[in-house]
Amino acid sequence: MSVIRKMPLILSGVSTGLMAFLFLANSAAANTKTNDESIHHISATVCKTCHKETYKQWKGSMHANSTAFKDPIHGAFYRKVVGDPGKEGVKMKNGKYPVCLQCHAPNAAKDKVTKLDSKPAYAEGVNCIACHTLKTFKGIQGKNGKLNLGLKAYEYSDKIQGTGRNSNHKLSALTAGGDEFGFAGGDDEQKPNPHLGKPVTMDGKDIPALPMESNPKQLRTSDACMGCHDKRSNAHGVPLCATGDEYVASNAKADCLSCHMPTTGERSDHSMGGGHSLPMLQRSVVFSMDSKKAGDTIKSVVTIRNKQPHTMPTGAPFRNLHLKVTAYDKSGNVVWENAKGHPGKTDKQAYMHLVLVDDKGKPTAPPTAKGQGADNRLKAFEERHLNYEIPAKDVVLVRSELYYNLLWPGLVKKFGKKIPADVTAPKLISASENSI
Ligand code: HEC
Ligand code: HEC
Ligand code: HEC
Ligand code: HEC
Ligand code: HEC
Known part of the structure; x- marks a missing residue:
């Protein structure tokens, strides 16, 4: 047939x-x-x-x-x-x-x-x-x-x-x-x-x-991407991702392809990395720290600059960043840290994320969200300074680490074993160290 x-x-x-x-x-x-x-x-x-x-x-x-x-x-x-x-x-x-x-x-x-x-x-x-x-x-x-x-x-x-x-x-x-088998150039192999x-x-x-x-x-333009990547809302009309709106607000001229489809060899790269790609995440921010000792205090300023014409993190609403700042003595023991474990509760500036809320203003998951709460993700091209005062006693080294997470910690717990641990584990994307 x-x-x-x-x-x-x-x-x-x-x-x-x-x-x-x-x-x-x-x-x-x-x-x-x-x-x-x-x-x-x-x-x-x-x-x-x-x-x-x-x-x-x-x-x-x-x-x-x-x-x-x-x-x-x-x-x-x-x-x-x-x-x-x-x-x-x-x-x-x-x-x-x-x-x-x-x-x-x-x-x-x-x-x-x-x-x-x-x-x-x-x-x-x-x-x-x-x-x-x-x-x-x-x-x-x-x-x-x-x-x-x-x-x-x-x-x-x-x-x-x-x-x-x-x-x-x-x-x-x-x-x-009649050369219907014509060979187009550009490849070593015909x-x-x-x-x-x-x-x-x-x-x-x-x-x-x-x-x-x-x-x-x-x-050759962002048209190739925007149908799926512009924005999307849940059933209650709450915006879940808005990469397109973020991009428009940034006034950037370079399109999505310039970063997401660079040329490798003779071709445009189709790997299209984002939150699942460590090399892509590592190049997403300029991350540095300056620490100065003044009397018995060390003043550390952590600077994070978002290089993208979209929010960092962008995309799915549960993507997030967290920052760990740790001071060590000369034997490498921890003498101070900005938070024990995840900083979400005790050092709010160090947890960069979007909050989705229910009717009562309580944090909730994307499908049930009725509104957006606080959003302290890095805006397009934003440079942010985070200040820390660290007791100087015994400190010889301050180290800061920036982690990327595909999911909020609450969701990681909720889905438990349904999602492999290596997918949800925090990814270290940048670090900076100052000797005191
Ligand atoms: C039998 C070999 C063959 C197969 C199978 C094949 N292509 Fe191609 N394709 C070529 C050749 C030859 C060219 C021209 C030279 C080049 O770009 O490598 C080409 C070029 C292209 C181009 C570039 C044209 C341009 O100007 O941008 C695209 C896009 C493309 N192919 C898509 C596809 C897709 C999608 C499929 C599968 C549905 C496919 N091809 C299957 C041989 C093939
Ligand atoms: C997410 C959308 C998307 C998918 C999926 C995709 N392409 Fe493409 N492809 C593009 C865009 C956009 C370009 C043009 C990039 C540019 O301007 O250089 C392109 C360019 C190409 C070219 C032109 C030559 C080059 O590499 O510069 C070829 C050939 C090609 N694609 C083949 C494929 C094949 C084969 C697949 C599947 C294995 C595929 N594409 C999957 C979006 C896609
Ligand atoms: C037909 C819809 C569609 C189009 C067109 C499309 N994408 Fe996607 N893209 C998706 C979906 C769906 C995912 C999410 C897959 C997942 O994580 O389950 C995705 C994921 C991604 C990611 C995230 C990867 C990661 O590591 O998490 C990037 C970056 C991306 N796309 C870039 C592009 C670019 C650049 C273009 C245009 C050249 C494009 N996409 C076109 C549907 C699309
Ligand atoms: C200056 C380079 C640059 C440009 C231009 C750019 N991106 Fe990105 N994009 C990145 C980097 C780096 C990341 C990884 C960090 C992050 O998630 O923000 C990323 C991440 C993403 C992700 C992953 C989100 C996820 O959930 O994993 C998507 C989707 C995406 N970009 C879409 C786009 C679209 C659509 C455009 C065009 C409107 C665009 N990007 C323009 C650099 C760029
Ligand atoms: C407008 C296109 C679009 C629609 C509709 C859409 N998604 Fe997505 N989804 C994406 C893109 C693009 C990404 C990846 C990049 C990002 O984070 O923006 C994604 C990512 C996700 C992720 C994160 C995946 C990961 O690997 O972390 C989940 C979960 C998800 N979508 C669930 C859904 C569900 C469930 C629906 C239907 C109720 C849905 N999406 C409808 C485009 C869409």
Whole structure:
């Protein structure tokens, strides 16, 4: 059946020899379900055949791990507020299709499917096709104050959207005659190019036609990100994340790609690190400390400068930072510290976080929040000074440490073993030391 459906494609202007070759290749692969499926069912493993390095970067990213099956934090929340990601027909409390999937599993959302393991392209979350078929960003503001989130903020295409770098093939199609296997440059290894609009074979695999359009307006700007990263509210209208609003308020000119998709070698890096990436976190702030002894007191000033055009931490409302300041004697014993354990209760300035509150103004989790409480995260580009007075007796060294946490301590306790300890453990992102 799939062979028959492929016929018109094969017949369109391909030589008979090649046609027979493709025909055979396609018959052999008739049960691999590629060509005869819509583009959003194409797995990232198809792209991997040729884009190996990009695939590897993406595979390690949270985009490839964005579903409830792969991300334990998202999984814990999803199961609580929505349900089983392995079941069909799961609905939100309001009876609607789970909005989460518009961003966390966009290919499933296109089909209104909730059984995320029913196709690789669903389980892959934000995969190659999910981003590379977004055609135009319409903005997330819908009618009557409603937000169009994730996929709903875009018009999408059944053609791969390219940057313009290797996706302008019209002139070569005019001049290269029948060379439908034309090789696009930029790689040491020559590869058949399925983006010219015809199926090809590579490493013995049949690759369906993956026609491509040049679309730099979408691919080379923050438009590529904002549908999913601008902002989102919970069911009570309380903003949960607002990276887009933070960015607009910062008046920054550099777009998201300049930091989140730097070039490595000949390619743009698809690792797209954030709160799960230690190297990214380490470069997020300029962290330093100055300590001066005056009589029997040491005055230490810790300076934290946020380098980003968005809040630090940005994104999910439970991301947070905490600061530890410790003074040591000459044997390395602790003689003073800003807080025993987590500073949340005893040194409030050292715990940088957003508070979400219920009706009574009490801290609560994102799904149940009725409002925002205090927010002392670092604003875009903010430089903050935190002052400490330390009794100088016996002190030879003051050390300060900045930690990043994916979850509030309360949530870590609440979810317990549902989330592996290495995911929730504080990550040391910067340290500074002064000898006295
Ligand atoms: C059979 C090999 C092959 C497969 C499979 C393949 N591509 Fe490509 N792709 C190429 C070649 C060749 C080029 C042009 C040279 C280059 O950029 O490496 C290219 C270029 C691209 C570009 C860059 C164009 C531009 O101007 O920005 C994008 C985006 C792209 N491919 C996406 C995909 C996606 C998504 C998939 C999977 C659905 C995929 N490709 C599968 C061979 C392949
Ligand atoms: C989160 C969205 C997103 C995902 C997921 C994604 N891409 Fe991209 N991709 C982009 C953007 C944006 C660019 C353009 C970056 C730039 O301007 O340099 C790009 C550029 C490219 C290019 C152009 C050449 C280059 O590297 O500069 C290729 C090829 C490509 N992507 C392939 C893939 C493949 C293969 C996958 C899956 C393994 C994938 N992309 C997943 C957003 C994405
Ligand atoms: C189709 C929706 C979608 C698009 C488009 C998209 N993202 Fe994402 N992105 C997500 C989701 C969902 C997550 C969260 C995955 C998780 O943690 O479960 C995420 C996570 C991230 C993270 C956090 C990684 C971490 O370490 O926690 C960064 C950074 C990021 N995306 C950057 C980008 C950039 C830059 C672009 C544009 C080139 C982009 N994204 C486009 C949906 C999207
Ligand atoms: C100057 C570099 C820079 C620019 C520009 C930038 N970011 Fe970031 N971003 C970072 C760094 C560093 C981090 C890690 C620290 C943090 O979480 O704030 C990060 C973190 C993130 C995260 C992770 C949040 C989480 O929960 O893990 C997201 C999402 C994100 N950025 C989205 C964006 C978007 C969308 C844009 C464009 C509007 C953007 N960023 C522009 C540097 C940048
Ligand atoms: C508008 C797109 C969008 C929608 C809708 C959305 N999310 Fe997310 N979600 C993201 C992005 C982007 C991130 C990661 C970056 C960040 O923190 O902003 C994320 C991160 C998360 C995280 C943190 C994951 C981690 O690894 O720490 C959880 C939990 C989460 N989302 C749960 C949900 C649930 C549950 C729903 C549905 C009720 C939902 N999200 C709906 C875009 C969305």
